[in-house]
Amino acid sequence: MPELRKDPIIDRWVIISTERSKRPSDLLVEKTRSRGGFCPLCPGNEDKTPNEVFAVRTGNTPPDTPGWKLRVVPNKFPALVTTGDLNKRTEGIYDRMNGFGTHEVIIETPDHNATATTMTVDDFKNIMIAWRQRILAYRHDSRFRYISIFKNYGEVAGATLEHPHSQLIALPVVPKRAVEEIDGAQVYHGHKGRCVFCDVIDQEITDTRRIAAENSRFLAFEPYASRFPFETCVIPKVHTASFEDADEAMIDALADIMSTILKKINSALGSPPYNCMLHSSPFNTDVGAFYHWHIEITPRLTRVAGFEWGTGFYINPTPPEQAAQYLREAPIG
Amino acid sequence: MKKLLFADDEESIRLLYKEEFEEQGYEVILAANGHEALEMFALHTPDLLVIDIKMPGMDGIELLQRVRERSRHVPVILCTAYGEYKQNLETWASDEYVVKSANLDGLMKKIERLLTK
Numbered sequence: 276m277p278e279l280r281k282d283p284i285i286d287r288w289v290i291i292s293t294e295r296s297k298r299p300s301d302l303l304v305e306k307t308r309s310r311g312g313f314c315p316l317c318p319g320n321e322d323k324t325p326n327e328v329f330a331v332r333t334g335n336t337p338p339d340t341p342g343w344k345l346r347v348v349p350n351k352f353p354a355l356v357t358t359g360d361l362n363k364r365t366e367g368i369y370d371r372m373n374g375f376g377t378h379e380v381i382i383e384t385p386d387h388n389a390t391a392t393t394m395t396v397d398d399f400k401n402i403m404i405a406w407r408q409r410i411l412a413y414r415h416d417s418r419f420r421y422i423s424i425f426k427n428y429g430e431v432a433g434a435t436l437e438h439p440h441s442q443l444i445a446l447p448v449v450p451k452r453a454v455e456e457i458d459g460a461q462v463y464h465g466h467k468g469r470c471v472f473c474d475v476i477d478q479e480i481t482d483t484r485r486i487a488a489e490n491s492r493f494l495a496f497e498p499y500a501s502r503f504p505f506e507t508c509v510i511p512k513v514h515t516a517s518f519e520d521a522d523e524a525m526i527d528a529l530a531d532i533m534s535t536i537l538k539k540i541n542s543a544l545g546s547p548p549y550n551c552m553l554h555s556s557p558f559n560t561d562v563g564a565f566y567h568w569h570i571e572i573t574p575r576l577t578r579v580a581g582f583e584w585g586t587g588f589y590i591n592p593t594p595p596e597q598a599a600q601y602l603r604e605a606p607i608g
Numbered sequence: 609m610k611k612l613l614f615a616d617d618e619e620s621i622r623l624l625y626k627e628e629f630e631e632q633g634y635e636v637i638l639a640a641n642g643h644e645a646l647e648m649f650a651l652h653t654p655d656l657l658v659i660d661i662k663m664p665g666m667d668g669i670e671l672l673q674r675v676r677e678r679s680r681h682v683p684v685i686l687c688t689a690y691g692e693y694k695q696n697l698e699t700w701a702s703d704e705y706v707v708k709s710a711n712l713d714g715l716m717k718k719i720e721r722l723l724t725k
């Protein structure tokens with residue numbers, strides 16, 4: 276019989292379709308096509324990008340030249356602008372403000388054809404260092420309230436270039452998804468005096484059925500009320516609200532678990548398109564007692580349609596317990 | 609005389625470009641689609657291209673790729689009626705991005721700036 280399961284943080288219900296549960300081979304994995312052609316993110320084409328704001332380089336190579344392992348550049352054609360103020364105003368019942376914000380692209384490796392499977396733990400470490408450094412660069416700018424860092428892999432997931440990259444958007448407001456999580460965590464903390472994420476971690480470690488990978492500092496598990504097949508949450512075992520507070524040991528462990536889980540997803544599902552999103556605390560808010568940063572990875576294996584858009588319900592054809600088992604057994608090589 | 613190649617599937621827009629930019633002293637080459645633009649590019653070696661993104665058949669993004677395979681330095685300005693391509697990193701292979709407008713002042717300034725770079 277199918278099950279309705281409720282997410283303990285945001286009270287979102289999902290339908291877990293246990294009767295027609297789908298194995299990895301039953302799921303529609305849309306292959307990422309290599310389109311080839313000129314790539315503005317490749318080494319040698321630095322003149323086609325804005326000047327870098329951060330880079331990991333070999334030797335003393337100058338900025339905006341080849342010799343980098345990772346580069347961060349502002350968006351060449353940004354949708355938001357970094358100049359001016361917010362000028363918040365109303366129009367009747369509607370609120371609006373100037374389109375203020377920043378948008379950066381993290382070029383994760385010089386290798387155009389690299390994937391999570393071919394990237395090393397050191398490559399992942401560079402990415403995590405860049406994410407942390409860029410958040411720290413904006414943290415004390417009072418105009419920003421929230422940083423969204425995300426990666427789209429594959430056309431279906433929204434990637435327009437196959438060269439490995441992630442993106443950062445700094446916003447003057449806290450987005451709805453983050454507010455829902457924070458509010459849910461605050462309510463739980465109000466009732467029980469504990470962090471809901473820490474309680475989830477404790478239960479998952481005890482239960483073990485939904486754990487996909489683990490190291491000394493991080494857990495990668497399939498959430499109890501997963502919306503999508505193979506939806507994975509990577510979370511630090513120790514309570515921390517802000518990703519950017521991670522020290523070197525945490526960054527090392529995070530690089531290790533990200534490398535492991537993405538390699539396993541690729542191996543189990545044949546390099547599916549996916550989105551990867553960092554959820555960290557907003558700036559200048561007192562959520563440290565009850566919020567817990569984490570990374571959400573959602574392989575794009577099912578389509579979101581009218582039912583999902585209309586209700587906020589999701590139908591997941593692969594129970595998270597099965598997905599976790601497939602991932603535990605998947606090789607990382 | 610600097611040569612500008614405009615690729616746009618709308619005839620009225622092409623004629624507007626021709627009228628305005630010839631008056632500014634440029635040699636204007638027009639192409640109604642991506643394939644024609646590639647032929648014109650090979651034939652005339654323009655100093656700068658203005659490419660409409662939404663064209664039937666070969667769209668502006670593919671045309672940009674084809675142009676970059678032939679020349680990575682010729683300045684290219686992408687043009688569209690909407691701003692929806694701002695999320696598309698393939699547009700970075702161009703040098704500028706403009707939202708289409710009947711007022712060509714902004715486009716003209718960008719062309720002048722790129723040609724004097």
